[in-house]
Amino acid sequence: xRRIPRFVPAPAAMATGPWASSCPxxxxxxxxxxxxxxxxxxxxxxxxxxxxxTVFVRLTGCPLRCQYCDTAYAFHGGQxxxxxxxxxxxxxxxxxxxxxTGGEPLAQKRCLDLLRRLCDAGYDxxxxxxxxxxxxxxxxxxSRVVDLKTPGSAEMAxxxxxxxxxxxxxxxxxxxLCGRADYEWARDMVAEHGLAxxxxxxxxxxxGQLEARDLADWIVADRLPVRFQMQLHxxxxxxxxxx
Numbered sequence: 001x002r003r004i005p006r007f008v009p010a011p012a013a014m015a016t017g018p019w020a021s022s023c024p025x026x027x028x029x030x031x032x033x034x035x036x037x038x039x040x041x042x043x044x045x046x047x048x049x050x051x052x053x054t055v056f057v058r059l060t061g062c063p064l065r066c067q068y069c070d071t072a073y074a075f076h077g078g079q080x081x082x083x084x085x086x087x088x089x090x091x092x093x094x095x096x097x098x099x100x101t102g103g104e105p106l107a108q109k110r111c112l113d114l115l116r117r118l119c120d121a122g123y124d125x126x127x128x129x130x131x132x133x134x135x136x137x138x139x140x141x142x143s144r145v146v147d148l149k150t151p152g153s154a155e156m157a158x159x160x161x162x163x164x165x166x167x168x169x170x171x172x173x174x175x176x177l178c179g180r181a182d183y184e185w186a187r188d189m190v191a192e193h194g195l196a197x198x199x200x201x202x203x204x205x206x207x208g209q210l211e212a213r214d215l216a217d218w219i220v221a222d223r224l225p226v227r228f229q230m231q232l233h234x235x236x237x238x239x240x241x242x243x
Contacts (some may be wrong), residue, residue, distance in 0.1 A: 034114060035081075036086065041056075047172050054097040060103055065155065115138060115142050125143070128147070130155075131146045131159055152206070153178070175204065179209065196226065203215060
């Protein structure tokens with residue numbers, strides 16, 4: 001989800017001495033660094049932790065191109081951060097909840113190390129993932145919020161359905177719905193895969209494409225075992241830059 005885009009520059013550690021111009025010290029290695037678009041503090045706007053002050057760690061890059069994406073600025077760019085420096089920046093904000101998001105965070109293999117380190121540090125950690133990549137390696141202490149892509153997203157073919165049997169009561173499945181056809185598809189997926197028996201299931205209207213009241217009426221009429229949700233940050237700030 002998109003919240004308070006406030007870029008925090010990566011810490012720089014430079015060498016001193018006669019070789020300083022050509023040899024930076026503490027250069028992150030591929031084993032301990034991630035490309036980060038931003039780290040910021042806001043309210044969690046969706047899923048089970050909605051409303052909690054949360055530090056968001058937004059990783060750069062995504063292999064998907066959903067037509068309603070509101071974080072396309074995270075597709076490219078970013079800066080390399082050492083995992084130790086990410087942990088230090090998260091600690092500086094002084095809250096318990098941390099959300100690792102993107103882009104698609106699992107597109108960077110070292111994301112798994114970051115998640116484990118955050119859990120080891122005692123944070124309540126969630127992961128927002130597209131559902132297109134394997135979630136099996138994610139630390140079981142993490143709450144995995146898996147976004148199943150609907151036909152209206154233009155990326156339904158990227159769904160990795162092998163993830164569904166891996167879901168536990170700590171996880172959540174999210175559907176962002178663009179219209180009635182998406183709703184019916186999602187309703188059938190919930191039934192076919194027994195998702196409500198595995199974890200919480202969240203139905204959200206895509207802003208500007210589906211009226212929230214219509215979705216609410218459909219859920220009630222069908223008595224679906226799902227939670228209706230709207231993105232809190234969009235209600236509060238209407239996607240205002242910097243909020």
